Amino acid sequence: MQALVYHGNKDLRLETVPEPTPGPGQVKLAVDYCGICATDVEEFLYGPVFISGDTPNPVTGRQMPLTTGHEIAATVIELGEGVLAPSVGDRVVLNGVLTCRTCRWCREGETTQCPSMAAIGFAIDGGLAEHVVWPAEQVVVLPDNVSSKEAALVEPASVAIHAARRSEAAAGDRVAVIGVGTVGLLAMQALKAQGAEVYAVDKRQMSLELAAELGADATIDSSTQDTVSRLAELTDGIGPNIVIDAAGAAETPKLAVEAVRRGGLVVLVAIYTSTPQFDFNSLVGTEVRMAGSLAYEQRDVEEAVKLIASGQMKTLPLVSDVIKLDQVIETGFPRMVSAAKDVFRILVTPR
Ligand SMILES: [Zn+2]
Ligand SMILES: [Zn+2]
Structure with a gap:
């Protein structure tokens, strides 16, 4: 079968690889x-960086x-062998994170903190291929009213739902989401489903427009407006009690702490590619708490499917294009990194 195989830095090859066969407890998809x-x-x-490079991953033995x-x-x-569910023909999404199931964190249900976690596409063969095999108990069957196209965003939706869960936002809470790209827009909808009032902050017009369409209670263009004072105006002068940083820019953690209410909570759901300068006294003086949010758990995947099925989370407006496997490197990647980025998600269909 055809697969897009990572061989190292700037070395991704579309090649013919052996057809995978499902082992005991696995399904072929x-x-x-x-x-x-x-x-x-x-x-x-x-x-x-996250792909297992020189040393094999301890859970999968793969690099x-x-x-x-x-x-x-x-x-x-x-x-x-031994698989009773799902059935052949079922459409599914995956909990793409394998864990050791024996460590302190796995036993407590905090699977995102398993020191040996192994993610699909990083420590075991992933989905930019015709077929993939996966443990049957880590797939979630889609109901008829959720199309496979909208379900392709269940993975980033699960990341967003995990962050919304970490924020513990509920009815009456006021939440600002900094950075409404794919994860930010999905987090915003998860927070709305939890009953919170949500303000979207971004510099990109197409993001702000979609945020408004998807139910943001207010949008703030941080390129022309003062984010901190605008958020204060929206919240009786005191700031939102929760701020989610889904932007991951060098300056956004500082902005989040400045914007959040005294005694509030900042949740970071981004991978920072530069190291932000940060004055920790800004936390001491305000008793603001900061929490990280990484990946997702099986229950977040199940929740994503439920929210899409009930119409509380819309993912189709985030599908910007559908391309073929042989267009990923020439067409897909350049559009994702262009300065005038005009896409949210590009889907690949290998057939
Ligand atoms: Zn573990
Ligand atoms: Zn991702």
Whole structure:
């Protein structure tokens, strides 16, 4: 079968690889759509960072070369030994994070903190391929009213839902989301579903317009408006009690702490590619708490499917294009990194 295989820095090859066979407890899936994520582009340009490079991952025993791609909607085509569910023909999404199941964090259900976590497309072959095999108990079956195309965004939606869960936002809470790209727009909808009032902050017009369309209670253009004073105006002069940084820029953690209410909470759901300068006295003096949010758990994947099925989370407006496997490097990646970025998600269909 055809697969997009990561061999190292700037070395991604579309090649013919052996057909995978499902082992005991696994299912074989035909990939319907696989999204291209900024992380895929970063691994291509600057990696291997998260991809297992020189040493094999302890859970999977795998290292590069590895098939990339982790935002997958697929159809079950074959069952491995002992698999009772799902069934052949079911359309599914994956909990793409494998964990050791024995460490302190796995036992407590905090699977994102498993020291041996292994993600699909990073430590085991991923979804930018015709087929993939995966543990049956880590797939979630899609209901009929969720299309495979909208389900291709369940992975970033799960990341966003995990961050919204970490924020513990509820009805009556006022939340600012800094950076309404894909994860920010999905987090915003998860926060709305939790009952919060949400303000979207970004510099990109197309992001702000979509945020308004998807239910933002206010939008702030940080290139022309003073974000901190505008957020204060919206919140009786005291600031939102929660700020989510989904932008991950050098200056956004500082902005989040300046904008949040005294005693409030800042959740960071971004990978920072530069090291921000940060004055920790700004936390001491205001008793602001800061929390990280990494990846997602199985229950976040299940919640993403539920929110899409109920119409509380819309993902189709974030699908900017659908391309073929052989267009990823020439067409997909350049559009993701262009200065005038005009896309949210580009989906790849390998068939
Ligand atoms: Zn991703
Ligand atoms: Zn573990």
